[in-house]
Amino acid sequence: MTPYLEIGGDYREVVPGIHLLELPLPFSLGLVNVYLVRLDSGYLLIDCGLQTDACFQALTRAMEGLAVDWKDICRILLTHIHPDHMGLAPKLVALTGAPLDLHRADHQLLAEITNLDRHREWQREVLAEAGVSPEMIALVHSSLLEIQQNFQLLVPDRLLAGGETFPTPHGPLTVLWTPGHSPGHVCLYDPARRVLISGDHILEHISPNIGWQPGRDALGEFLSSLDLIAGLDVDLILPSHGAPFSGHREWVRKTQEHHAERCARIVSLVDGGARTANQIAERLWNRSLSPFHYRFAIFEVLAHLEYLERRSVLCANRSNGVCHWACGAG
Numbered sequence: 001m002t003p004y005l006e007i008g009g010d011y012r013e014v015v016p017g018i019h020l021l022e023l024p025l026p027f028s029l030g031l032v033n034v035y036l037v038r039l040d041s042g043y044l045l046i047d048c049g050l051q052t053d054a055c056f057q058a059l060t061r062a063m064e065g066l067a068v069d070w071k072d073i074c075r076i077l078l079t080h081i082h083p084d085h086m087g088l089a090p091k092l093v094a095l096t097g098a099p100l101d102l103h104r105a106d107h108q109l110l111a112e113i114t115n116l117d118r119h120r121e122w123q124r125e126v127l128a129e130a131g132v133s134p135e136m137i138a139l140v141h142s143s144l145l146e147i148q149q150n151f152q153l154l155v156p157d158r159l160l161a162g163g164e165t166f167p168t169p170h171g172p173l174t175v176l177w178t179p180g181h182s183p184g185h186v187c188l189y190d191p192a193r194r195v196l197i198s199g200d201h202i203l204e205h206i207s208p209n210i211g212w213q214p215g216r217d218a219l220g221e222f223l224s225s226l227d228l229i230a231g232l233d234v235d236l237i238l239p240s241h242g243a244p245f246s247g248h249r250e251w252v253r254k255t256q257e258h259h260a261e262r263c264a265r266i267v268s269l270v271d272g273g274a275r276t277a278n279q280i281a282e283r284l285w286n287r288s289l290s291p292f293h294y295r296f297a298i299f300e301v302l303a304h305l306e307y308l309e310r311r312s313v314l315c316a317n318r319s320n321g322v323c324h325w326a327c328g329a330g
Contacts, residue, residue, distance in 0.1 A: 011065060011066060015193060015195055015236065017170060018190075020033050020035060024052075026052065026054075029241050031241065032055075032241060034047040034048060035047070035197055036066070036068065039075070040167040040168060041074065042075075043072050043074065044076075044166055044173075045098070046077050046079065048076065048089045048092050049087060050150065055088060059088070071097065075098050075166070076092060076096065076098045077101040077102075078154075079186050079199030080200065083147060083151060086152070089154055100154065101157070101158045101175075102159065102184065105182075108183075109182065109213070114152065114153045119148070123141070126299075126302070127295075129318070129322060130277035130278050131276030131323075132278045132298060140295045143291040170192055170193055171193075172192075173190050174188065174191070176189055176229075178199075179218075179222070180201065180210055180225050181199075181222065183221075185199055194233050195234070196237050196238065196248065198237050201225060202251060203240070204237075204243070204251070207259075208222075210303045211296065212305075213303075216306075217306055217310055218306070219304055219307040220310065223256060226255060230249050230252040230253075234246075234248045237251075263313075266284070266308065266314075267313060277323070280301050281301045312329035313327070313328075314326065315328055
């Protein structure tokens with residue numbers, strides 16, 4: 001298999017019938033990849049980019065360069081509901097007339113996030129229980145205002161559960177439910193050509209953020225999803241950020257080791273007197289974080305604490321409005 005067939009600066013055919021389209025982002029990741037997949041009839045668009053003029057213009061140029069009309073897109077699928085993946089979805093659904101697919105767990109989460117007042121109060125309560133100061137909570141809220149406005153309530157035509165297939169000239173493309181980065185994150189797998197469209201589940205040079213969600217073991221779900229992917233035969237990974245790459249089993253092994261080391265470090269910090277998620281985050285990163293990134297750090301710590309509590313490694317005392325952690329099952 002030729003892994004990378006260059007066609008143009010902003011779009012290229014990575015394997016026959018699968019085009020990678022690079023769309024610009026106004027933050028550190030720089031670009032998000034969306035994928036246009038030739039089906040037996042028409043095209044499947046995987047992800048939609050951020051809701052910006054720059055993203056839409058880049059997508060339009062790529063479509064024109066490929067001589068694909070908006071109406072040639074017969075289905076749109078979102079790997080997950082983060083703004084750089086779903087932002088243009090309402091506009092593209094209107095342009096194409098295509099039905100929209102989204103996993104049911106992310107659809108439920110989106111309904112909660114788009115209730116901005118309720119979600120803001122929930123986030124304040126979570127951060128306060130984590131031991132974050134009122135001053136920092138206010139800064140976190142301010143830093144998230146713009147990105148929260150990029151979440152829009154969607155009405156999918158189909159709620160995915162995993163196992164759905166799309167017919168392509170090269171064989172079926174199968175939806176895999178891979179929760180962790182979000183509760184309804186999905187990948188798409190082409191078993192005939194051993195290709196995985198990985199969304200944010202697997203990114204070559206970084207480990208995706210695994211943030212806490214109430215009632216879920218986000219880290220445990222992510223690690224189980226990695227086991228699922230490691231069991232597949234994959235020659236080429238097509239991620240949402242960065243270039244296509246290979247070596248998925250080695251990536252999975254290193255990522256699992258990273259989270260095991262993070263868990264061990266958290267246990268040692270708790271044993272050494274860091275009792276709140278806020279205290280743990282300050283020691284883990286040991287550098288100044290912007291309020292925006294600080295929120296992600298706290299929620300990542302909370303996901304690891306949830307994982308450790310469910311396995312009776314740590315226990316929590318949730319009295320007096322602040323959660324304090326200790327070693328053992330309690």
